[in-house]
Amino acid sequence: MTKIKNEQLILASASxxxxxxxxxxxxxxxxxxxxxxEKPLENEGGHEYVKRNAREKALAVSEKTLSAEFILSADTIVVTHEDKILEKPQNKDHAKKMLEALSGSTHLVLSGYSLFQNKKEIVSRVIETLVTFRILSAREIDAYIKTGEPFDKAGSYGIQGRAMGFIEKIEGxxxxxxxxxxxxxxxxxxxFAGIETYTQIDD
Known part of the structure; x- marks a missing residue:
């Protein structure tokens, strides 16, 4: 069992x-x-998959703790227009295939998150964002893969990193x-937890 510090919130993520x-x-x-x-079940859709992963992560951390803090967990995937789930690439060839599939098309980014306390689910949601890529050249894809950036990211790209120039439009x-x-x-x-950001605290 892990003894948690006296904090209000636990983030169940290494991201x-x-x-x-x-x-x-x-x-x-x-x-x-x-x-x-983290592996999709047979015939499991993207929405169900990310919500299940988020719930299982929160519950797994609940089982390891001795305290009653709130636990926030999340999972993010990319889903192509053909309804194919894209997670983190396994190798360079896998990353290349993903980026080729995203090139010149619109895909869906799904993030599921859960808030738990005392091993009980308080709320779980799936939020979706539409992202459109411009057409990418083979040279751009190869050069991007060589940076190493795709390998810890769902869909093989990071919107806040070197791939930001690939994105034509975002909805959400x-x-x-x-x-x-x-x-x-x-x-x-x-x-649900009474936890507020510093921007919401009165002077």
């Missing part, structure tokens, strides 16, 4: 981007990484594409 976004909101939290197998939450629909998460933390 540096989620950590950075939550930190920027002025909310104190402590990280406990969830160790679960920008931070959702980074891995956490921050605006909606902050509303739920306030409404």
């Amino acid at each position: 540096p981007r989620r950590k950075e976004m939550l930190s920027s909101s002025g909310i104190p939290f402590y990280i406990v990484i969830a160790d679960i197998e 939450s920008y931070t959702n594409v980074m891995g956490l629909p921050l605006s909606q998460v902050l509303l739920d933390l306030k409404d």
Whole structure:
């Protein structure tokens, strides 16, 4: 069992981007990484998959803790217009195939997140964002892969990194594409956990 520090919130994620976004909101939290197998079930759609992953991550961390802090977990995937789930690439060839599939088309980014306390689910949501890529040349794809950036990112790209120039249009939450629909998460933390950002605290 892990003894958690006296914080209000636990972030069940190893993602540096989620950590950075939550930190920027002025909310104190402590990280406990969830160790679960992330693999779609047979005939499982993207919405169901990310919501299940988020729930399982939160529950896994709940089982490792001794305290009653709120636990926030999240999972993000990319879904092509052909309804194919794209997670993190396994190797260079896998990353290349993903980027070729995204080139010149619109895809869906899905982030599921859950808020748990005392091993019980308080709220879970799936937020979606439409992202359109311009047509990418083979040279651009190869050069981007050589940077190493695609390998820890769903869909093989990071919207806040070197791939930002690939994006023609976004419909929906920008931070959702980074891995956490921050605006909606902050509303739920306030409404369901009484945890507020520094921007909401009176002078």
